[in-house]
Amino acid sequence: MAEKKLGAQTVKFQNPPSIIATATVVGPVEGKGPLRNYFDLILGDFKFQEKSWEKAEKKMLKEAVEIAVKKSGIPSDKIEYFIAGDLLNQIISASFAARELGYPFLGIYGACSTVAEGLGIGAMLVDGGYADNIVMGTSSHFCSAERQYRFPLELGNQRPPTAQRTVTGAGAAVISTKNQNPRITYVTTGKVIDMGAVDPNDMGSAMAPAAVDTIVMHLEDSKRTPEDYDLIVTGDLASVGKDLAQKLMLQNGIDVSNKYTDCGLLIYSPEQDVHAGGSGCACAAVVTFGYIFKEMQKGRYNKILLVATGALMNSTVVQQGETIPCIAHAVALENL
Amino acid sequence: MAEKKLGAQTVKFQNPPSIIATATVVGPVEGKGPLRNYFDLILGDFKFQEKSWEKAEKKMLKEAVEIAVKKSGIPSDKIEYFIAGDLLNQIISASFAARELGYPFLGIYGACSTVAEGLGIGAMLVDGGYADNIVMGTSSHFCSAERQYRFPLELGNQRPPTAQRTVTGAGAAVISTKNQNPRITYVTTGKVIDMGAVDPNDMGSAMAPAAVDTIVMHLEDSKRTPEDYDLIVTGDLASVGKDLAQKLMLQNGIDVSNKYTDCGLLIYSPEQDVHAGGSGCACAAVVTFGYIFKEMQKGRYNKILLVATGALMNSTVVQQGETIPCIAHAVALENL
Known part of the structure; x- marks a missing residue:
């Protein structure tokens, strides 16, 4: 143990x-x-x-x-x-x-x-x-x-x-403890990252640096590369934040373009009037426990890195002029 | 391990x-x-x-x-x-x-x-x-x-x-992991208990049943009695809640009268105009990490059961007529 x-x-x-x-x-x-x-x-x-x-x-x-x-x-x-x-x-x-x-x-x-x-x-x-x-x-x-x-x-x-x-x-x-797939193989706990974003109507951009920080730490700690995963899925960066995250990862020498997606993009179709995409605690949860979990059971995906992102503000601190602290935690899900 | x-x-x-x-x-x-x-x-x-x-x-x-x-x-x-x-x-x-x-x-x-x-x-x-x-x-x-x-x-x-x-x-x-006193020897995680209290100006009475539930479970699970502790300390029931907790414990056949106190009573003196006593996350924290910890280091206390209590409501649910769900978690602190 x-x-x-x-x-x-x-x-x-x-x-x-x-x-x-x-x-x-x-x-x-x-x-x-x-x-x-x-x-x-x-x-x-x-x-x-x-x-x-x-x-x-x-x-x-x-x-x-x-x-x-x-x-x-x-x-x-x-x-x-x-x-x-x-x-x-x-x-x-x-x-x-x-x-x-x-x-x-x-x-x-x-x-x-x-x-x-x-x-x-x-x-x-x-x-x-x-x-x-x-x-x-x-x-x-x-x-x-x-x-x-x-x-x-x-x-x-x-x-x-x-x-x-x-x-x-x-x-x-x-x-x-039951002997069954998928498994949780790694957990990377994030630090609070705040790059000075202040717009509560653009959480994707605020949270993207936290996602990247955690992904970089995860790969460094685990000595893995994006090639070790079928898919890297961020929580709810949606279209604006996902693009930013992808650019920031490239700046860190990590190219995830062919295997990176975001729960905030997967949950809605472009025809639905949802602006940049989905967010909220349920966003990463229902995409992971619905789509990802079932596709892992079918064997379409076998190694997933879930990187759920959160913006840790409330309405009082926005009124007090604070910037938005963000965090991301990563969990590796694998069929062994 | x-x-x-x-x-x-x-x-x-x-x-x-x-x-x-x-x-x-x-x-x-x-x-x-x-x-x-x-x-x-x-x-x-x-x-x-x-x-x-x-x-x-x-x-x-x-x-x-x-x-x-x-x-x-x-x-x-x-x-x-x-x-x-x-x-x-x-x-x-x-x-x-x-x-x-x-x-x-x-x-x-x-x-x-x-x-x-x-x-x-x-x-x-x-x-x-x-x-x-x-x-x-x-x-x-x-x-x-x-x-x-x-x-x-x-x-x-x-x-x-x-x-x-x-x-x-x-x-x-x-x-x-350092080899040093005091230790955390037992942890009892509470269930949410709601006896129908609705008064946000009487949290002690609302939380007392949760404290008692957790103390009863702790003693049952650990096969201990109050005699195994120098002191059982609830979090922040203060005067009204502490009296109720003591009565409820007696109803459960547990007599703690000679070794039971509450952080909400210890933190203020009766002369201070604080009504029933103290509450808040800091109440149990500063009493435990100030008074209890230092008296354990001196050896005055060697076995403490800390039972911190919480009322899990917000202002919206009070306005929506909900009763107040409460919880208590217990931690045994011991000099070994």
């Missing part, structure tokens, strides 16, 4: 934990996107039979966790931890879902990088022998996020072309 | 990680309280030479981490993770401190239970072999918390006697 800390930021698992089941719930817009056939549950509206968007978001997360646990075949009372976080103040979606689910709960916050932070902590707890089965989950909701971070939707504000659409959805995964 | 998962919620460490150094920064009110001689830095005002309370809170956290790392003697570049969280929306104190500190960062959220959640995750990562040295920290600030959770201070609202005062302060600890 011994593990090696390879470098400053990367853990390599000697007994890589498995992701034995995943589940995804998405909203109506994502349900019309190109990945619609990969999702478990597509909502017809934004309310999910609840009285508020916040309650709908919590219900999506709870549903995703319940579907994932059911698919895993692990009895509910053998799930030893629920690791979760979301975008809402005081991660209420995660905490309120935890109240209903009843699992011992570890709340985390990494903004849109939450899926990778949760997979990373979850994998360390499973590999370390502290649990045999953990469920992690995360969620976001276009309407609850807009009114918290930007403007009330009722205002009908225009958004610039650099703006991204917060994905309405939730994703969950069961991490287990 | 093998560890045993004893029961549903408790981990026992076979090689208990050490807390090799701690640091505490507190505000002017805490600096006049009975524990003032245990703190490293007492601020003269609420601003700490910054332009906003939020920036002051971030600076307190950063200072606490820097002092703790300095005391530990571990070179800054050997600190492998910074685990932190706080009460502010999107844990901005932790994220912005992480930006300046430069360590790989894991953001967590457990409201006022954050200190125990961070010690728990940190101990698992150190014991699991993923890091030799981790720094964890948390903070809260009376002024930033009041305006976010309740009312602008300028309004001069009266508060009922059940209300608690958010502790202005920050605490940090370095968790290490």
Whole structure:
């Protein structure tokens, strides 16, 4: 069970934990996107039979966790931890879902990088022998996020072309000691990177340097190259941030052009009116747990580097003139 | 390095990680309280030479981490993770401190239970072999918390006697593989407990059942009794919550009356106009890392069960009529 800390930021698992089941719930817009056939549950509206968007978001997360646990075949009372976080103040979606689910709960916050932070902590707890089965989950909701971070939707504000659409959805995964593919083989925990971006309507550009920093550290620590992966997938940089990330990687001598994509681009089609693409905790979560996970099960992809990115600001610090600190965590998923 | 998962919620460490150094920064009110001689830095005002309370809170956290790392003697570049969280929306104190500190960062959220959640995750990562040295920290600030959770201070609202005062302060600890006392020997991760409390001016009563649930689980999992501890210390139940917790424990057949105290009672004296007592992430953190840690180093206490409690609500869910979900995590600290 011994593990090696390879470098400053990367853990390599000697007994890589498995992701034995995943589940995804998405909203109506994502349900019309190109990945619609990969999702478990597509909502017809934004309310999910609840009285508020916040309650709908919590219900999506709870549903995703319940579907994932059911698919895993692990009895509910053998799930030893629920690791979760979301975008809402005081991660209420995660905490309120935890109240209903009843699992011992570890709340985390990494903004849109939450899926990778949760997979990373979850994998360390499973590999370390502290649990045999953990469920992690995360969620976001276009309407609850807009009114918290930007403007009330009722205002009908225009958004610039650099703006991204917060994905309405939730994703969950069961991490287990079970001997099954795909595995979590490496985790690279990011540092907070802030290049001075101030525009809350261009998160892609703000987060791109953090993604690149973590990818560079991951490759250095693991002594791997982009050739070792079938695909490197960033979390939610979308069109503006992905282009910037690609340029910054080239400046670091890393050419990923033929195997690099971004969850914020995959989730919507260009015809959908979503500006630069998708964002939000659910963006990387539903793309990874829907599309990537299922294509890994089919064997189309065997080695994936997921690099989920997060912008760690709130509306108070924007008003106080702060720049936007960002982070990215990387998780290597492999069929062994 | 093998560890045993004893029961549903408790981990026992076979090689208990050490807390090799701690640091505490507190505000002017805490600096006049009975524990003032245990703190490293007492601020003269609420601003700490910054332009906003939020920036002051971030600076307190950063200072606490820097002092703790300095005391530990571990070179800054050997600190492998910074685990932190706080009460502010999107844990901005932790994220912005992480930006300046430069360590790989894991953001967590457990409201006022954050200190125990961070010690728990940190101990698992150190014991699991993923890091030799981790720094964890948390903070809260009376002024930033009041305006976010309740009312602008300028309004001069009266508060009922059940209300608690958010502790202005920050605490940090370095968790290490170094062979040194005190150790983290057990961690019990809590479930979310909600008994239907709705009053944001009586958090102690809301959180007491969560504290009791975790204490009962800890004793059951570890096959220990209160007699095994010199002191059981809850996080921030203060006078109203502590009385309720004591009654609930008696109902569970556990008599802790002669060795039970609460950080929210210890931090202020009855003469200070703080109503029921202290609360906030910093409450359990500065009492534990100031008073408890130093008294353990002196050998006055050798076995402590810290049970940090958190109320997992935000202002939106209060407006939407939700009850308050609460959590408590327990960490056993021992001189071996």
